[in-house]
Amino acid sequence: MKASSAAFLLLxxxxxxxxxxxxxxxxxxxxxxxxxxxTESLQPGSVFTxxxxxxMSDGWHTYWRNPGESGMATAASWKLPEGFRAGELRWxxxxxxxxxxxxSFGYGKEAILLADVYAPPSLKEGQSADLAVKVRWLECREAxxxxxxxxxxxxxxxxxxxxxxxxxxxxxxxxxRRLPDQLGAGALADWSARASRDxxxxxxxxxxxxxxxxxxxxxxxxxxxxxxxxVVADAEPLKVEADGKAVVMLLSPAxxxxxxxxxxxxxxxxxxxxxxxxxxxxxxxxxxxxxCNAKKPDCEKDAGSDDGSGVPGLDGRx
Amino acid sequence: MTALAFLASTAAARRKAEKxxxxxxxxxPDFGLPDSQGKQRKLSDYKGKVVVLEWLNFDCPFxxxxxxxxxxxxxxxxxxxxxxxxxSIISSAPGKQGNYPPEDVNKTVKERGASxxxxxxxxxxxxxxxxxxxxxxxxxxxxxxxxxxxxxxIDDKPTTDVEDIPGARSYVREALDAVLAGKPVKxxxxxxxxxxxxx
Numbered sequence: 001m002k003a004s005s006a007a008f009l010l011l012x013x014x015x016x017x018x019x020x021x022x023x024x025x026x027x028x029x030x031x032x033x034x035x036x037x038x039t040e041s042l043q044p045g046s047v048f049t050x051x052x053x054x055x056m057s058d059g060w061h062t063y064w065r066n067p068g069e070s071g072m073a074t075a076a077s078w079k080l081p082e083g084f085r086a087g088e089l090r091w092x093x094x095x096x097x098x099x100x101x102x103x104s105f106g107y108g109k110e111a112i113l114l115a116d117v118y119a120p121p122s123l124k125e126g127q128s129a130d131l132a133v134k135v136r137w138l139e140c141r142e143a144x145x146x147x148x149x150x151x152x153x154x155x156x157x158x159x160x161x162x163x164x165x166x167x168x169x170x171x172x173x174x175x176x177r178r179l180p181d182q183l184g185a186g187a188l189a190d191w192s193a194r195a196s197r198d199x200x201x202x203x204x205x206x207x208x209x210x211x212x213x214x215x216x217x218x219x220x221x222x223x224x225x226x227x228x229x230x231v232v233a234d235a236e237p238l239k240v241e242a243d244g245k246a247v248v249m250l251l252s253p254a255x256x257x258x259x260x261x262x263x264x265x266x267x268x269x270x271x272x273x274x275x276x277x278x279x280x281x282x283x284x285x286x287x288x289x290x291x292c293n294a295k296k297p298d299c300e301k302d303a304g305s306d307d308g309s310g311v312p313g314l315d316g317r318x
Numbered sequence: 319m320t321a322l323a324f325l326a327s328t329a330a331a332r333r334k335a336e337k338x339x340x341x342x343x344x345x346x347p348d349f350g351l352p353d354s355q356g357k358q359r360k361l362s363d364y365k366g367k368v369v370v371l372e373w374l375n376f377d378c379p380f381x382x383x384x385x386x387x388x389x390x391x392x393x394x395x396x397x398x399x400x401x402x403x404x405x406s407i408i409s410s411a412p413g414k415q416g417n418y419p420p421e422d423v424n425k426t427v428k429e430r431g432a433s434x435x436x437x438x439x440x441x442x443x444x445x446x447x448x449x450x451x452x453x454x455x456x457x458x459x460x461x462x463x464x465x466x467x468x469x470x471x472i473d474d475k476p477t478t479d480v481e482d483i484p485g486a487r488s489y490v491r492e493a494l495d496a497v498l499a500g501k502p503v504k505x506x507x508x509x510x511x512x513x514x515x516x517x
Contacts, residue, residue, distance in 0.1 A: 054476045062341070063378075069452045069514065070452060070453045070511075070512060070513055070514035071510065071513075071514075072476060072477065072478065096517070099444070099514045100411075100443075100514075100517035101447060101452070101514075101515065101517050102453075102515070103513040104450050104514070136477070138379070138478065140513075142414070142415060142515075142516075143377065143378075144378065144379055144513045145379065146379050146478040146479075192419075229509055230509070254509075255450070255509075256506075256507045256509075257508065
């Protein structure tokens with residue numbers, strides 16, 4: 001290759017394009033990011049769905065909304081035309097990554113983060129909307145590298161209800177399949193959860209409906225991914241037990257000096273043997289009066305409000 | 319499939335809750351480590367002083383953020399003037415990111431214009447585990463009585479962007495100002511952010 005053309009190609013590859021057209025994936029070392037639309041157009045005054053798709057190279061991962069004990073959640077800042085509003089990212093069920101002495105949550109191969117976007121009613125057929133987003137993430141294997149990508153998508157405005165992009169239909173349905181269900185709603189309407197404080201931590205009991213099949217196997221396999229900060233630790237559950245069809249998990253309390261104990265537990269439960277993942281939110285019941293007493297010497301009293309450490313009430317929802 | 323009619327308390331995962339030795343509100347556990355100049359140091363050498371422990375990995379993007387942005391250097395300088403002892407600690411294991419021979423540690427400290435009282439080398443990770451250091455950076459503030467008064471995040475912007483430093487709430491600064499004024503530290507613990515410590 002002639003020196004001059006080599007130099008020219010080198011110059012091309014060093015130039016940094018700021019915006020990328022529609023679905024062209026962006027190469028950022030070990031993560032490729034794309035912005036995809038479920039539909040071919042958008043309808044004024046309605047909601048449509050976009051996907052931020054991150055594909056990780058072998059061995060690399062990115063992070064969940066709560067990254068765990070290290071790492072950094074993927075973040076999206078939207079630049080949308082006047083009147084548009086993007087909802088919060090919807091996160092697929094994460095995996096747990098364990099390193100020496102620390103645990104984190106994220107995605108090993110691919111993460112498809114959905115976002116619902118509202119298009120204002122003032123739009124007119126024939127217009128088009130330029131939707132832009134800056135995505136920031138942390139990609140890690142052993143070492144970690146921050147990455148970012150500025151992505152754009154142009155959608156035409158049509159009065160009629162939008163048609164789905166057939167070639168992306170299975171991707172979007174797969175993305176929805178990977179979202180956790182909501183306990184107490186939809187398919188899990190008859191499931192219930194109860195969280196209570198006991199000496200060693202927070203006990204979470206998940207009760208399937210009476211007519212649920214017994215799970216496969218005798219030993220329940222379950223994990224808990226905290227959403228709210230400062231309630232339970234990110235570490236694996238201390239204990240997972242079956243009680244009939246119910247699953248009872250004992251979760252370590254978060255490492256935080258408590259002036260007032262957390263009142264709400266929120267997180268994603270994965271029941272591996274039932275192949276279920278559900279988002280759970282439950283108030284935490286205090287132990288009965290007198291349950292921490294001489295008869296139960298290993299039961300620790302919650303730190304009362306007189307320990308002087310004065311941590312303001314944490315509502316660190318990530 | 320038959321339903322299980324009896325209480326099956328099979329424990330699929332059983333783990334004892336590990337309490338770290340270092341607890342906010344309690345005496346910071348003593349330890350001894352060599353520094354990057356070959357001198358042996360003990361925490362108890364600094365009895366009567368305010369001490370900051372900074373878990374450090376030169377190559378971690380979160381640590382780099384606070385050095386590139388001059389945050390660490392600024393804190394070190396401001397508080398050295400108030401007789402605070404800043405100890406940086408490297409707990410990266412041999413062969414892992416952040417583990418450097420002492421000469422390289424000294425070189426990097428100099429290049430960055432940092433001024434810790436010492437950089438302590440903890441390749442076995444004993445002190446990191448003693449303090450349950452999870453990330454780089456992970457910050458600890460110890461008062462003159464030897465009590466751990468703050469543990470956790472350096473500030474409230476868990477990103478790798480230098481631009482986020484000026485507007486961030488500095489928990490380390492707050493803790494140091496409180497201790498130096500003889501007041502209680504209001505926020506004793508904030509979940510730290512950073513890369514995992516490379517034990």
